[in-house]
Structure formats: structure tokens, C-alpha cells
Amino acid sequence: MRSPAHPRRAARAPGARRVPRELHPIAWWLWAIGLIAAIDRTTNPLLLALALAVLGFVVASRRGSAPWARAFRYYVMLAGFVIVLRVVFRTVFTTGVAPGDHILFRLPEVPAPRWYAGVEIGGPVSLEGTLSALVDGLRLGTMLCCIGAANALANPKRALRVLPGALYELGAAVAVAVTLAPQLIESVQRVARARRLRGGRRRGLGAVRAIAIPVLADALERSLLLAAAMDSRGYGRGGAATAASRRLTGALMLTGLAGLCVGAYGLLDATAPPPLGAPALLTGAIACGAALGLGGRRVARTRYRPDPWRAPEWAVVLCGAACAALLFVPADAAAVDPTFDPLRFPPLPALPALGLLIAAIPALAAPPPVRARPRAPTADGAAEAPAPTEPVA
Amino acid sequence: MIAFDHVTVTYPEARAPALADVTLEVDEGELCLVVGRTGSGKSTLLRAAGGLVPHFTGGTLAGTVTVAGRSTASHRPRELADVVGVVLQDPLAGFVADTVEEELAYGMEQLALAPAVMRKRVEETLDLLGLADLRDRALRELSGGQQQRVAIGAVLTAHPRVLVLDEPTSALDPTAAEEVLAAIRRLVHDLGLTVLMAEHRLERVIEHADSVIHLPGDGSACAGAPAEILEGASVAAPIVQLARTAGWSPPPLSVRDARRRSTGLRERLPETPPNPACGAALRERPRDRPPAPGTAPGDGEALCARGIVVRYGEVVAVAGVDLRLAAGEIVALMGRNGSGKSSLLWALQGSGRRQAGRVAVSGRDPARLSAAAARQLVGLVPQTAADLLYLPSVGAELAQADRESADAASPPARALLDRIAPGIDDSGDPRDLSEGQRLGLVLALQLRAAPGVVLLDEPTRGLDYAAKRALAAVLDELAGEGRAIVLSTHDVEFVAVASHRVIVMAQGEIVADGPTNEVVVASPAFAPQVAKILAPLPYLTVEQVRDGLAAAGTR
Numbered sequence: 001m002r003s004p005a006h007p008r009r010a011a012r013a014p015g016a017r018r019v020p021r022e023l024h025p026i027a028w029w030l031w032a033i034g035l036i037a038a039i040d041r042t043t044n045p046l047l048l049a050l051a052l053a054v055l056g057f058v059v060a061s062r063r064g065s066a067p068w069a070r071a072f073r074y075y076v077m078l079a080g081f082v083i084v085l086r087v088v089f090r091t092v093f094t095t096g097v098a099p100g101d102h103i104l105f106r107l108p109e110v111p112a113p114r115w116y117a118g119v120e121i122g123g124p125v126s127l128e129g130t131l132s133a134l135v136d137g138l139r140l141g142t143m144l145c146c147i148g149a150a151n152a153l154a155n156p157k158r159a160l161r162v163l164p165g166a167l168y169e170l171g172a173a174v175a176v177a178v179t180l181a182p183q184l185i186e187s188v189q190r191v192a193r194a195r196r197l198r199g200g201r202r203r204g205l206g207a208v209r210a211i212a213i214p215v216l217a218d219a220l221e222r223s224l225l226l227a228a229a230m231d232s233r234g235y236g237r238g239g240a241a242t243a244a245s246r247r248l249t250g251a252l253m254l255t256g257l258a259g260l261c262v263g264a265y266g267l268l269d270a271t272a273p274p275p276l277g278a279p280a281l282l283t284g285a286i287a288c289g290a291a292l293g294l295g296g297r298r299v300a301r302t303r304y305r306p307d308p309w310r311a312p313e314w315a316v317v318l319c320g321a322a323c324a325a326l327l328f329v330p331a332d333a334a335a336v337d338p339t340f341d342p343l344r345f346p347p348l349p350a351l352p353a354l355g356l357l358i359a360a361i362p363a364l365a366a367p368p369p370v371r372a373r374p375r376a377p378t379a380d381g382a383a384e385a386p387a388p389t390e391p392v393a
Numbered sequence: 394m395i396a397f398d399h400v401t402v403t404y405p406e407a408r409a410p411a412l413a414d415v416t417l418e419v420d421e422g423e424l425c426l427v428v429g430r431t432g433s434g435k436s437t438l439l440r441a442a443g444g445l446v447p448h449f450t451g452g453t454l455a456g457t458v459t460v461a462g463r464s465t466a467s468h469r470p471r472e473l474a475d476v477v478g479v480v481l482q483d484p485l486a487g488f489v490a491d492t493v494e495e496e497l498a499y500g501m502e503q504l505a506l507a508p509a510v511m512r513k514r515v516e517e518t519l520d521l522l523g524l525a526d527l528r529d530r531a532l533r534e535l536s537g538g539q540q541q542r543v544a545i546g547a548v549l550t551a552h553p554r555v556l557v558l559d560e561p562t563s564a565l566d567p568t569a570a571e572e573v574l575a576a577i578r579r580l581v582h583d584l585g586l587t588v589l590m591a592e593h594r595l596e597r598v599i600e601h602a603d604s605v606i607h608l609p610g611d612g613s614a615c616a617g618a619p620a621e622i623l624e625g626a627s628v629a630a631p632i633v634q635l636a637r638t639a640g641w642s643p644p645p646l647s648v649r650d651a652r653r654r655s656t657g658l659r660e661r662l663p664e665t666p667p668n669p670a671c672g673a674a675l676r677e678r679p680r681d682r683p684p685a686p687g688t689a690p691g692d693g694e695a696l697c698a699r700g701i702v703v704r705y706g707e708v709v710a711v712a713g714v715d716l717r718l719a720a721g722e723i724v725a726l727m728g729r730n731g732s733g734k735s736s737l738l739w740a741l742q743g744s745g746r747r748q749a750g751r752v753a754v755s756g757r758d759p760a761r762l763s764a765a766a767a768r769q770l771v772g773l774v775p776q777t778a779a780d781l782l783y784l785p786s787v788g789a790e791l792a793q794a795d796r797e798s799a800d801a802a803s804p805p806a807r808a809l810l811d812r813i814a815p816g817i818d819d820s821g822d823p824r825d826l827s828e829g830q831r832l833g834l835v836l837a838l839q840l841r842a843a844p845g846v847v848l849l850d851e852p853t854r855g856l857d858y859a860a861k862r863a864l865a866a867v868l869d870e871l872a873g874e875g876r877a878i879v880l881s882t883h884d885v886e887f888v889a890v891a892s893h894r895v896i897v898m899a900q901g902e903i904v905a906d907g908p909t910n911e912v913v914v915a916s917p918a919f920a921p922q923v924a925k926i927l928a929p930l931p932y933l934t935v936e937q938v939r940d941g942l943a944a945a946g947t948r
Contacts, residue, residue: 157491172489179491182533194780196744197773198838199765199797213783217824222486228449229487233548234474234503300505304498305512 020368022064025154026162027313027366032150034320035359038327038352039142042336046348047356048138054360055142055149062362063152064369075148079141086137091125098341101126128340158307165296166249172235176226183222187215237300245294252291259284315365319358326355394555394587395419395442400456401612402437402446411437413612414456419589421554424581424601426619427591428628429608431827431857435591436559438608442589443479443557444470461554475504477555478548482563484540485533493535493543494519494528500551511550518546522576537730538569542576549580556580558590562597563855566729566883567918570597577601593857595630596886596922599623600647619646628858631886631922634935638942651926658938659930666930666937667944669893669910695720695877696741696771696846701750703736703901710736712901713750718846718877723868725888725909726881727919728898734881735776737898738848741879742773754846765842769801772839774832776850779824781835787826788819794838803843810837813867829860836867847871849880853887865891889913889921889933909933 039051056072063069091107107122157178163171191214195207230236263281266272327336335349396418403410411434419425427435440446444465447454458465461476470479478500481487490496497518501511519525522542527535532543541561548556558577562570578601580586592598605622608614615622620643623633632651636644639658645651696718703711711733718724726734739745741752743759744767752758759767775781784790791806803809810817814833817826823834832852839847853861861884868891872878882888888895888909895912897905897919905912910931914924924933932938 176489179488183485190775190777191780193739193744194775194777196764197742197768197775198781198794199768199842210783214780217779218777225481225483225486226489228445228470229479229481230489231449232443232445232470232474232477232479233489233500234471234551235489237471237474237503237505301502302505302508302511304495304502304508304515306508 018367020370022155022158022307022370023062023153023316023366024162024307024309024313025156025159027309027316028154029150029159030317031320031359031362032146034317034322034324035149036143036146037324038355038359039139039146041327042352043135043139044336044338044346044349044352045135045138046346047336047352048135048142050353050356051142051359052145054356055145057360058363059149059152061364062366062369064155065371066155068156069152069369072145072148072152075145075151078148079144082141082144083134083137086140087130087133090129090133093121098126098128100341101128102343103127104130128343131340131343161303162307164292165301166292166294168296168301180219180222180226184215184219187218191215191218245297249291249295252287252294256284256287256289256291259287312366316362319361319365323355323359326358327352394421394423394461395589396457396459397438397441397614398457398459400441400454400458402434402441402452402454404450404452407452410612411452412441412614415612415614416456417606417614417616419587419604419606419616421587422581422585423603424577424588424590425604425606425616426595426598426602427589427606427608428595428623428626430610430627430859431829431855433608433610433627434612434614435608438606438614439557439559439589439591440479441465442555443477444468444473445479471503474500474553475551476553477557478545478551478553479557480541480544480548480559480561482560484537484544487544488532488540488547491531491533492528493524493530493532496532496543496547497550500547504551514550514552518550521549521579522546536569537565538572541565541569541573545573545576545580553586555587555589558588560591560593560855563593567885568729570883574598574601593855594884594886595623595628596632599630599632602646620644631935632926635923635926635938638935638939648922648925651922655926659927661945662927662930662932662938662941663944664930666932667940668937693720694718695722696752696754698741698752699750701737701740701752702748703733703740703746704748705746709901711740714898714901714903716741716896716903718879720845720875720877721872722894723872723878723880723892724894724896725892726879726896726898727883727885727888728904732898733901734898735850736901738773738850738879738881741846742771742848743767744773765797768839768842768844769798770844771846771848772842772844773848774835774839774850774852776854778832778835781838782823782831785822786819787817787821787823787834790823790834790838791819794841798842801841801843803841806837806841809840810834812870813837813840814863827860828855829857829863832856832864833867840871844876846877846879849878851882852880853882853884861887862890885913885919886921888919889924890936895919 035051035055039048042048059072063072103124104127106124109123110121112121157175160171160175188211191211194214195210198210259280261284262276263278263284266274266276266280267278329351332349335347336352338344338346397415400412400415401410402412415438427438429435437446437450440450441454441458442460442465444458444460446452448465448469454466460473463473463476465473488496489499494515497515498511501514506514519528522545524539524542524546527539527543532540535543545556545558545561556577561577562573565573574597577588577590581588581601590598599619602619604616605619605626606614606616607622607626609627623629623646624637624642624644626633629637632646632648633644635651636642639655641651641654645654694717696716698714698716701711701714701716702709714733714737716737726737728734736745740747740750741759743752743762744764747760752760754770757770759770762770782790784793787810791810794806810833813836814830817830817834823831826834836847836849852864856864865887868878868880880892892909895905895907895909896903897912897916905916910933913919913921913933914928914931920928921933923935923938924931927938932941
């Protein structure tokens with residue numbers, strides 16, 4: 001595997017051979033879900049560390065320059081926090097210290113009340129317990145980083161546009177809410193600042209009222225204007241669904257969702273009868289798909305510049321799937337899921353490691369990201385605008 | 394193209410119909426201007442043409458409105474989207490997407506056009522309106538003029554045959570307004586689009602109009618050729634007022650025409666105007682009049698600011714500004730959008746950010762005082778004046794203002810309001826007031842604290858000629874009491890009438906500061922129409938010309 005800093009690669013102009021474009025957001029999400037499924041199978045710290053490295057590598061080489069592309073850092077910080085929290089909890093609430101454990105130190109014991117029996121606070125802290133808490137936290141943190149990677153790599157707005165036609169209104173509502181949220185914040189800031197102009201002596205409920213009423217009036221006015229603008233631009237045109245087709249859509253959707261629930265239960269619960277598993281899940285999925293298709297027929301809309309689904313998208317999805325598949329292959333359980341009793345350095349199983357390395361291929365298989373052209377910063381509107389906001393992690 | 398046939402629009406709880414038995418027609422390819430005072434039904438007429446009245450606003454519509462052969466009674470606005478494009482006053486409020494390109498495509502997506510067609514039309518529209526460089530920019534980052542052009546482009550991609558524009562330039566500085574109007578002009582000339590447009594500041598658009606619809610305010614409407622209608626209209630651009638004064642009929646509509654007609658007038662007028670454009674207050678203010686409370690006695694200096702710096706993150710909004718205000722002086726603050734005018738006003742009041750610099754009003758810095766004490770030194774009327782109003786009735790707001798500044802030496806708020814904007818009921822909801830009345834109410838609330846310095850951020854926005862005249866008179870009176878007044882505005886005609894001194898800002902710095910007639914006449918963008926017509930004579934306003942003619946007559 002070549003690193004991005006490889007001289008030959010660096011010497012080439014970026015994107016000289018391949019046209020930069022954004023990969024289909026769904027492809028990145030499927031890839032991330034594959035990785036999550038894979039990580040769920042293992043508690044081997046070496047494999048987890050490898051997965052983290054793979055995530056970091058792919059994000060670093062294929063993220064764009066949009067604000068959400070910086071989100072990965074925040075997910076890594078969140079993962080670190082999860083690990084620390086897990087270890088601290090395990091240390092304070094010491095449970096199940098086996099006789100042969102290596103004791104690191106002892107915390108003063110707090111006697112728990114009788115009705116709270118079973119949980120001990122304080123007491124001996126074992127190396128084995130701490131290590132397993134560390135690995136547990138690491139696993140959860142790595143999964144969070146998978147979500148972070150998908151968030152950093154896939155354009156969230158474009159992901160919303162992939163929604164089927166039947167859910168178009170939902171997508172439009174979310175998109176509008178995302179657009180209006182900063183305006184609402186700005187409105188609150190503006191009114192709060194303006195309040196000082198009237199002396200701003202009121203406190204408590206009076207102050208809330210003095211801010212809430214202008215802000216709400218402003219927001220209502222804006223929504224009405226937006227609704228008028230959307231309507232006069234053709235939002236909600238067509239939409240000729242008969243009552244019968246609406247009823248059929250509803251029935252199919254309910255059946256499908258019930259099928260999905262039963263199927264998921266059947267798959268996860270080993271004691272459930274086999275027909276409740278995959279067959280029910282499949283039936284449910286088909287019914288849901290049919291309902292969405294039927295519901296989507298009533299909306300006549302097209303998409304501007306739809307994201308294409310080409311070979312790189314397939315490659316990225318297949319890499320994720322292969323990674324998950326290789327960790328599901330029945331392998332040496334002691335290597336994939338090692339214990340710390342007795343205490344020993346975990347081995348690195350070959351096949352799962354190979355699976356995780358396959359998941360790194362998208363760093364090369366995906367097209368290079370679109371980098372924004374550098375532009376001069378404008379001071380326009382800066383007088384009223386608050387300082388640039390950090391991306392939401 | 395647009396036909397109104399005996400149209401009457403009545404809103405619920407309204408005393409009189411907004412439009413009463415209006416019959417008119419706008420032909421294909423016309424640029425038709427809708428003029429009239431605030432509240433005369435301009436917006437109702439425009440929205441009725443787009444189908445938004447009554448489908449979106451409520452009220453009842455009698456008669457028929459037909460656009461490109463489709464009646465708005467049987468077609469909802471969404472079903473008219475492919476023939477009428479409606480652009481409302483605030484472009485930002487109507488944006489659905491968040492980048493320029495997606496916004497341009499939104500309407501076409503709703504019309505279910507093929508992706509290849511959409512792609513082509515977006516590119517064409519980007520070029521047509523000069524937006525190609527901005528294609529992937531966020532809409533909120535754009536300047537006002539750019540936003541307005543995107544809003545126009547966003548409806549144009551649907552290839553409508555009619556464009557309805559409600560005051561497209563009201564929030565823009567002169568240059569940005571020119572930019573938008575040039576784009577509209579091109580659409581009319583090159584694409585043969587029919588444009589129906591309302592505009593308060595007629596001086597900007599009048600020369601491009603093919604026809605004018607005048608709404609006198611009683612619900613009726615009369616349509617006709619611009620010169621003919623404007624001669625007797627209730628609203629008149631300075632050029633038309635000048636024509637009325639000089640006795641030209643029909644009135645010229647462009648500066649060029651007026652200049653060719655004005656040779657005789659220029660010969661008749663005295664070399665120097667008999668009185669300053671604005672300055673009644675300054676002229677009559679005797680030195681011995683007691684200074685208004687809050688101002689420094691003696692030297693007449695109301696406010697002194699040094700080295701004001703305001704920054705937002707990396708953006709420097711105000712870069713080290715020094716400013717002195719004399720008592721009784723009206724200062725106009727001009728400059729393009731984003732040049733730091735608002736930030737400077739907020740910093741002077743003490744409520745806004747200020748990273749460096751000193752402000753002294755009567756030897757005290759308002760930023761270091763409590764909010765209640767600061768407003769007794771400096772009063773600020775913000776751009777969105779409604780932000781200060783939160784009580785259900787005008788009476789409650791006035792009573793609250795009286796409680797807030799019970800110790801200030803000024804008349805009760807009711808008396809102030811009656812002086813500034815007479816005839817506002819106690820029981821009315823502040824949000825139902827007209828733009829001018831609301832400004833008057835907020836000004837009265839702020840004056841209740843008896844500040845020696847009054848700052849107004851864009852007070853002329855949305856005001857018609859009569860309201861602006863009233864505002865100028867109020868400001869003159871306040872200055873006569875010894876208050877220093879600063880107003881930021883884009884309206885050059887108002888500046889010529891109302892201010893003694895003009896400060897022009899650019900990139901957070903003061904680039905020009907001097908008496909109105911010197912600063913304004915020297916700049917091609919900021920010169921008022923009368924100055925352009927009568928140059929090199931130093932006349933700024935129609936009043937000066939009238940007095941000049943009178944003086945010439947008596948000699």
C-alpha cells in the first residue's frame with residue numbers, strides 16, 4: 001500500500017489522471033456500516049487499532065474541503081472520551097475481581113447500602129479489568145469513528161436528496177430546518193443585543209418574553225415568506241394520488257415494518273424459530289420498498305445533477321462488505337476475541353487483518369475529492385453575521 | 394400578458410378594500426412600474442398577479458386576474474410557477490437551498506424538468522446574471538445585490554413569461570441596486586420578458602419603465618405612459634418634482650433628458666443657492682440655547698470617539714475610526730453593504746462589540762455603564778426596529794418606556810410619539826403599524842430616555858417619499874434641540890435633504906468626511922438627481938431650486 005506521501009504520487013498533479021468528484025454518499029455510508037459490522041465482531045486491540053488507522057487513512061486521503069469534512073476530528077475526540085469514561089467507571093465500580101488477578105492499586109471502599117447490593121464502589125483495581133474496559137471502550141470508540149468517517153466523507157445534504165420520492169416532503173422539511181436554524185440563532189442574538197437598547201433591566205420571565213416574542217414573530221414571518229416563495233416556485237405541484245392507492249400504500253408500509261421488526265428479532269434471538277429470521281426480514285423489506293415506490297409515484301420531480309453510481313461506488317461498497325465478511329468467517333475465536341485471563345499479548349489473526357486492510361482500499365479506489373478553489377474572503381454581511389461557526393460534530 | 398378585470402381584493406377586518414374594481418392590462422414585453430404610497434396596495438397588486446393573493450394571504454378576490462391566459466382563481470401559485478416568477482422583497486427569506494447552483498435548480502426540480510435541460514439552463518442563467526463565479530458559494534455569504542440577482546435567477550430558470558418583483562432594490566446600496574436594475578433591464582430587452590415591479594425609490598427605475606400603474610391609495614389604479622401618469626402621481630421622484638417646480642410638461646424621466654431641458658433653468662438660478670440643502674436647524678440654533686440634557690455644555694461636542702475597532706473573528710468590520718460629533722448636527726453615514734456602518738453605530742452606543750478604542754459622551758463611556766445609563770447618553774434605533782417591541786399594544790409599549798426611564802428629563806412617551814408620528818392608537822398592535830409608524834414608535838421609546846446622541850441604522854428602509862419627508866422634519870427638530878444625530882442610509886436623495894455632514898465608509902475606514910454638498914456632489918454614485926441635472930451649480934434639493942427661483946424672481 002502506497003502512502004499519500006509517496007514521492008511518485010506527490011509528484012503527480014492531484015487529479016491528473018482521475019477527475020475529482022464527490023463519491024455517492026450512500027456508498028460511503030454502506031462502507032462505514034460494513035466496517036461497523038466487522039468491528040462489532042472483535043475485541044482484539046490490535047485489530048481495533050488497525051481499523052482506526054484504516055479510518056484515519058481513508059478520511060485523510062478522500063475528504064473534501066467542506067465544513068462537515070472536518071467533523072472526523074470531533075468523533076476521534078468523542079471516542080477518546082468514551083474510552084476514558086469506560087475505564088473510570090470500571091475503576092470506581094469494581095466488579096468481579098478474580099482470585100488470580102494482578103492488583104494495580106486499591107481505592108478506599110465505600111460501603112453500599114444493603115438494597116444496593118451487588119455493586120461495589122472502590123476496592124481493588126485489577127490490571128485485567130482495566131485492560132478489558134480499555135478494549136471495550138476502544139471498540140465503541142472505533143464504531144463512533146466509523147460514523148464520523150462517513151459523516152466527514154459523505155455530503156449530508158446530498159445524502160438527504162437520495163431519499164425516495166415518497167419521503168420527499170420529509171427531506172425538504174429537514175433541509176429547510178437545517179437552513180433556517182442558523183437564521184434563528186442569529187435572530188436570537190440580534191434581539192438579545194437589541195434588548196440592551198431598551199435598558200434590558202428585566203430579568204427572569206420578563207426577559208424571556210422580551211426575547212421570545214420578537215424572535216417568534218420574526219420566525220413566523222420568515223416561514224410564511226418562505227412558504228409563499230416555495231409555493232410560487234412550484235413546490236407541491238401535481239400530486240394526484242387516489243384514495244385507493246393511498247390506502248394500499250399505507251397497508252403495504254405497515255406490513256413491511258411489521259415484517260422488518262419480526263425479522264430482526266428472529267435473526268438476533270438464537271432461540272427463535274428459523275422462519276422468523278431472514279425470510280420475514282426479506283418479506284418486510286420488499287413490502288416497504290413497494291410502499292415507498294407506490295408513494296413516490298404521486299410526486300413528479302426530478303433531481304438536478306443526481307449523483308452517479310459508477311464503478312468506484314461499487315468498489316467502495318464491496319470493500320466494506322468484504323471487510324465485514326472476512327470477520328464473520330468462523331476463525332480462531334481466541335485470536336479475534338482474546339481474553340486477558342491469563343494475561344498475554346493478543347495475537348494478530350491474518351484473515352481479519354486482511355479484511356480490515358481491504359477496507360482501506362477506498363482511499364485509492366474512490367475518486368479524489370473536489371477541493372474548493374481558493375477565494376478571497378468577503379467582508380460582505382460580516383457586520384451583522386456572527387463569527388464563523390465551527391462545524392457540528 | 395397580465396389582465397385584471399374588475400378586481401376587488403378585501404382582507405378580513407379591513408375597513409376598505411385594498412384594491413377596488415381595478416381593471417388594467419400589462420402587455421407582453423413591457424417593464425411596468427407600480428407606484429404609490431406605503432399601504433396603497435402595491436404588494437397586493439403584485440401578489441395577485443402571482444396568484445399569492447388570495448391563495449396565500451387570505452382575503453377575498455372578486456373579478457378575475459389572468460396571467461398568460463391562466464386565471465388565478467383556478468390555478469394555485471404552484472401551477473403558475475412555469476409562467477410567473479415572483480421575487481419578494483427579502484431574497485434571503487425566500488431561499489430554499491443553500492448554495493447558488495442548487496437554488497437556481499430548485500424551481501426546475503419542482504417542475505420535473507429533465508436533468509440535461511436543468512444543467513443547461515443553470516449554466517445559461519449563471520452567465521445571464523453574471524453569477525458564474527459565485528456558483529458554489531453559500532447564499533448567506535453573498536452581498537445583498539448578489540442575493541437579489543440569485544433570487545431573480547432562481548425564478549428565471551423555470552423560463553417564466555412574467556417576472557413580478559416587489560421592491561427588489563430597497564435594501565441595496567446604490568451600486569448594488571444599479572447591478573440588479575441592469576440585470577432586469579437586460580431581461581426585458583434581450584429576453585422580451587414582461588416585468589411587473591414595485592419600487593419606492595422611483596428615481597432609480599423611472600427612466601426604464603414602459604408603463605406605470607399608479608395606486609393613489611383609495612384602492613383604485615390607473616395605468617398609462619410613465620410621463621403622463623407621473624405628472625400627477627401622489628409619489629414623485631426628485632426629477633419629477635423638479636419638473637413640476639420648473640414647469641416642464643411632460644416631465645423628463647432621465648437625468649439626460651432633464652439636463653438638456655435645464656439650460657434655461659440653470660441660467661435663471663442664482664450662482665449659489667439662497668439657503669443650504671439642510672440646515673434650518675444648524676442655521677437657527679443660537680449659541681446660547683441651553684444644550685439638551687446629556688450633551689456636554691460649552692464646547693458643543695456631543696460625542697468623541699477615537700480608534701474604534703470592531704472585529705468578528707478574522708473579519709475587521711471597523712478598522713480604527715475616529716469620530717467627533719457636534720451637538721445639533723445631523724450626520725449621514727454612507728457606504729456599501731458590509732462597510733462597517735452598523736458595527737460602528739453599535740460600538741458607539743456601547744451595546745455592540747468594540748475591541749479597541751474609546752468613546753466619550755459627556756466624559757463617560759457608554760460601554761462601561763449599565764444598559765439603562767448608556768441609553769440615556771446614546772439612543773440607537775436598530776435596522777430591524779421591531780426587535781425592540783415585545784408588548785401586545787402601542788399603549789403598553791409607551792407605558793413600559795415611561796417606567797424604564799422614569800427619572801429622565803423628557804416628556805412622556807405618548808407626547809413624544811404624537812410629535813413624531815401623530816395619530817397612532819394606543820390599542821393597536823405594534824406589528825400592524827406601517828414601516829414609518831413603527832420607526833416613529835421606536836424612536837419615541839428611545840427618546841424617552843432623553844439621550845443627547847441619537848443613532849439610526851437605515852431608518853429610510855421601506856419609507857415612501859412622504860414618510861421620508863416627515864422623518865427629515867423630525868430629525869431637523871431633534872437636532873434643533875441640540876442632539877447630535879447619526880443615520881446610516883443608502884438613500885442619497887434623503888441624505889441631500891436631511892443631513893449636514895456626510896461620512897463615507899469603506900472596508901471599515903472613513904474615506905470621506907465633510908459637508909453634505911461637498912461630499913455628495915463630488916461622487917458620481919452618491920450625487921442626488923438634482924445635483925446631476927444642475928451641475929455645476931451647487932444645488933442639491935428641489936426646495937433649494939424653488940427658493941432660488943423665487944429669489945431670482947424678486948430681483
